[in-house]
Amino acid sequence: MWSAKHTAVAMLLVVLTTPALAAPSPGDMFPDLRTQELEGVLPEIEDRVLVVDFWASWCAPCRRSFPALSRLHEEFHHRGVTVLAVSVDRKRQDYEAFLQGRAPPFATLRDATHRLVSQVRPPVMPTTVIVDATGVVRAVFAGFHGDETEQGIRAALEKILPPP
Amino acid sequence: MTMPNRISLRPRLILLPALLLIALLLSGCTTPPVPPWERGALTEYGMQPERDPLLTAMNEHIWFSREASTGGRGVGGSGCGCN
Numbered sequence: 423m424w425s426a427k428h429t430a431v432a433m434l435l436v437v438l439t440t441p442a443l444a445a446p447s448p449g450d451m452f453p454d455l456r457t458q459e460l461e462g463v464l465p466e467i468e469d470r471v472l473v474v475d476f477w478a479s480w481c482a483p484c485r486r487s488f489p490a491l492s493r494l495h496e497e498f499h500h501r502g503v504t505v506l507a508v509s510v511d512r513k514r515q516d517y518e519a520f521l522q523g524r525a526p527p528f529a530t531l532r533d534a535t536h537r538l539v540s541q542v543r544p545p546v547m548p549t550t551v552i553v554d555a556t557g558v559v560r561a562v563f564a565g566f567h568g569d570e571t572e573q574g575i576r577a578a579l580e581k582i583l584p585p586p
Numbered sequence: 587m588t589m590p591n592r593i594s595l596r597p598r599l600i601l602l603p604a605l606l607l608i609a610l611l612l613s614g615c616t617t618p619p620v621p622p623w624e625r626g627a628l629t630e631y632g633m634q635p636e637r638d639p640l641l642t643a644m645n646e647h648i649w650f651s652r653e654a655s656t657g658g659r660g661v662g663g664s665g666c667g668c669n
Contacts, residue, residue, distance in 0.1 A: 480626045510623040539623045547622045 445545040446562050452553040455506070458538040461514075462531035465504055471582055472553040473498075473505045473575065476539060479520035480511075481547040487566040488526055494575055495528040501583050502555070506531060510539050510547070552578045 446452070452474070455464060475491055477484035488507070495505040505528035511517040517532050533539050542551065545564045552561040552575065561578035563571050620628065627633065636642040649655065 476623065478623065478626055480629045510626070512626065516626075536623060540621075544622060547625070549622075 444543060445549075445564070446542050446551055446559050448559055448561060450559045452551065452557050452559050453538060453541045454557070455538070458533065459535060460508065460531040460538065461534050463529065464531065465506075465529045467504055467506075469555045470502050470504045471498075471555055471579065472551075473503060473579070474542075474551045474553060475505070475507045475548055476510060476533075476542070476544045476551075477507055477548040478510050479516040483566040484548045485520075486568070487548050487550075487571070488524060490566070490568075490572040490575075492527055494572065494579075495526075497576070498579055498583070501586060503579060503583070504529070508533050508538060510536060512536075550575060552582070554582050 452472070455467060455472075455474075473491070473494060475487065477487065491505050491507060494503075499505075507526065507528060507530045509517045509520070509530065509532045511520070511532060512534065514532065514534070521530060544551070548566050550563040550566075550571070551559055552563075554560050560582055561574075563574055563578075565571070631637060636645075
């Protein structure tokens with residue numbers, strides 16, 4: 423007889439054979455950036471809150487997000503926040519051309535092998551992930567929507583950080 | 587008396603592997619969307635459908651001759667699907 427157990431097994435099989443496309447969500451552990459073979463100089467991230475922004479040179483909203491990230495860096499750096507902009511550009515020249523003339527005050531890295539981005543699976547470009555000092559994702563901002571996103575990141579950081 | 591039992595066992599033995607096979611085949615038919623971080627490839631020259639100007643001009647001419655309309659073939663933006 424066909425039982426509920428069989429139905430459960432069948433549903434599990436269907437789920438397991440369907441490609442997983444899970445985006446990061448608050449409460450998830452963020453991968454350790456020190457083991458991701460990122461191109462560039464990784465700043466000191468121990469015991470710091472991270473604002474990890476995934477971007478690409480071909481992504482128009484990413485260009486608009488850089489000034490906002492610069493402001494957030496200036497505002498929160500001394501309070502223990504590190505802004506990291508991780509490029510997913512495959513070609514180094516695209517990455518370098520994008521940065522040329524911009525000279526962002528925060529750290530920029532390149533995930534040339536897509537090792538990190540494949541684990542984090544950001545839903546859109548750009549995506550900004552707030553990671554607390556213990557490595558737990560606290561907030562995810564999909565896309566850049568001007569002031570709305572900037573204020574959202576600011577509010578998320580204020581929730582994590584002790585009062586100034 | 588044992589025959590009916592043997593016959594009734596067969597559907598059960600066949601159904602689960604059949605379901606597994608169907609699940610595998612159906613998952614093979616799915617096309618996962620291009621991940622956002624891979625969409626840079628869509629902006630490359632080789633991915634443009636109208637990268638040959640001569641062919642584009644010919645297609646435009648044929649379209650105009652048949653439909654008495656022109657333009658509206660191109661799509662703006664990089665197709666990165668940002669936001």
